[in-house]
Amino acid sequence: MDVVELLPRLHLLRFPVGQAYLWRDGPDGGDGALTLVDAGPAGSGAPIAEALTALGRHPRDVRRIVLTHFHEDHAGGAAEVAALTGAEVLAHRLDAPHVRGEVPGPPPVFEDWERPLHERAARLLPPADFEHPTRVTELSDGDVLDLGGGAHVVHVPGHTHGSIALHLPRYGVLFTGDTVAASPVDGTVMPGVFNLDRHRVLAACHRLAALDAEVACFGHGAPVPARAARALRAAAEAADRSAAGPDGADGTDGGPADTDGAPPGDARTGR
Secondary structure: OEEEEEEOOEEEEEOOOOEEEEEEOOOOOOOOOEEEEOOOOOOOHHHHHHHHHHOOOOHHHEEEEEOOOOOHHHHOOHHHHHHHHOOEEEEEOOOHHHHOOOOOOOOOOOOOOHHHHHHHHHHOOOOOOOOOOOOOEEEOOOOEEOOOOOEEEEEOOOOOOOOEEEEEOOOOEEEEEOOEEEOOOOOOEEEOOOOOOHHHHHHHHHHHHOOOOOEEEEOOOOOEOOOHHHHHHHHHHHHHHHHHOOOOOOOOOOOOOOOOOOOOOOHHHOO
8 A cells, every 4th residue: 555645734645546645633633533534445554553663653543434435445444444543434415324344336337448447446345345444423514513614515416326526725735536537547637436316426516616725635546736616627527528429428417416306216226
């Protein structure tokens, strides 16, 4: 696992598939409480503990683990990290049952070109029969968490029904989860892949761009360290043009993201 400092109080933890982020509260140079945004795949507990030690911290300094969604490359390590740290696990109320392992999560609706990418990524992940956290604090759109001067929960359904972003206005930092990504080839910012509903993802991208974040931290791909809102707007607009096609119409209503509602009725939600 690679550990990269993005800001004095923010580190990226990069796994073979996906990444998590470590946020430190408290005064500059201090030893304030730590928050993990996502927990990596199963087996991430020991590498995260080693990273904390290398940074001069103790696993028990981690107070909370905020999960952007239930997928195993983000939530698979939550139970073991929580056991090592004693941290509270939090997720959106629509994804929380999947995080706890009570019901299977709905599989993505793949674009044809996404299938080989997903197959390659799946080969790098551990088996799916990982331990699930039994206690998960459920979040809703508009909740404000006691970290980063007030972290706003932004419900961005589309990648999963309960996907969230976490916005820290005081510091201009935005954690997008897998709603937005950066290309591993050239770093181009783009809507995330392996979604339940791509149209809702595009609407969510516009909502995140409107937050005017300075720094954007993605679930996959290199973060944007400056002028992130500009990159997010450009990505959302480019995706809109691509979706519209040559005739300028994609057959959708272009409405805003449906935040915090129950998932639309859909046979894809059972597996």
